[in-house]
Amino acid sequence: MTKIVLTGGGTAGHVMPHIAMIPAYKRLGWELAYIGSFGIEKSLVEKEKIPYHSIQTGKLRRYFSLQNFTDVGRILWGFVQSVYLLQKLKPDLVFSKGGFVSVPVAFAAWLLRIPVVSHESDLTPGLANRLIAPFCRFLFYAFPDTKAYIKSQDSQEAGIPVRPSLFLGDRDRGLQRLDFENGLPILLVMGGSLGAERINRALQDILPELVLHWQVVHLTGKGKSIPFSHPRYKSFEYINEGLEDIFACSDAVISRAGANSLFELKALKKPMLLIPLEIGSRGDQVHNAKSFEKQGWAMVLSEKDLSAESLKAKLKLLTESKDQQIAAMSRSEVQDDGGEGIISTLSALLKKK
Secondary structure (H helix, E strand, O other), X not given: OOEEEEEOOOOHHHOHHHHHHHXXXXXXXXXXXXXXXXXXXXXXXXXXXXXXXXXXXXXXXXXXXXXXXXXXXXXXXXHHHHHHHHHHHOOOEEEEOOOOOHHHHHHHHHHOOOOEEEEEOOOOOOHHHHXXXXXXXXXXXXXXXXXXXXXXXXXXXXOOOOOHHHHHOOHHHHHHHHOOOOOOOEEEEXXXXXXXXXXXXXXXXXHXXXXXXXXXXXXXXXXXXXXXXXXXXXXXXXXXXXXXXXXXXXXXEEEOOOHHHHHHHHXXXXXXXXXXXXXXXXXXXXXXXXXXXXXXXXXXXXHHHXXXXXXXXXXXXXXXXXXXXXXXXXXXXXXXXXXXXXXXXXXXXXXXX
16 A cells, blocks of 8 residues: 655745645555654644644744754654654555655655655745755646746646645535625635734725725634624625535635735635735735736735725726636646646655666
């Protein structure tokens, strides 16, 4: 039986693509195990009934910090733990999604002559994935523009695997939950798991006019609700269960530009206006949004240009360009297949082992 060890963590973005592929792995009868930290990935993976093994890990900082000294010891201990676990588990392949926990696992696998593959979700590769690249047999990447940052010839554009459950959404269930009428278009506004106060403020200013033409469902973020009441406006701090139904009944989306969310919206062929978060050393969301705009899959509004007036103007353009976005997403060479393309490549690599 084929056995795969998955690794990656630190944020949900390093875990959810792994989870999205679990049904495909199980359909093939592959045995899975996960090596991660004691962070968010632990609870997410254990919900999927996958054997989970925690190791010590430290952050790889590119600036001076006293924690760098203690974290070196934690990384070394994580490497020792990884060697022990991989010798015990005896996997045929290690699949990394990045994050600092993946570094000692990938290095240990390379020393033990276990093939390593990795996947980069953002347009510009993160530090962890750059460090493990020399030890990888194959590299997957999500954005077409990422190819320019990758030296290895053994690489492939693969998008980001999307949870199969997202395709099971039902428009009628979504309308019923929101108590919206069928016929008037629905705009979904979401700012990521923590919400986006600047988006919320700009939206609040135009809501009285917006609800004349749209029904609006707004994911505000925890503690970030806005004082507006109207039958055509529904707000939630966060939605987990039933999100697929909300997606199904939404005709357009305003969103931040986290990679996982972008590829979920692309998979569902949802016209989108992206307002990327502009903080962070690599500017991940800005690069991600610009790439989607370049492909014709989205429109972009810079956060520094965000105002009630600019938001209203962009929404007008979004309404006019929805069909073009949907057509461009449908023409994408990399289709959103729940990771089936990745599975095919992994199978070929395993045959060569």
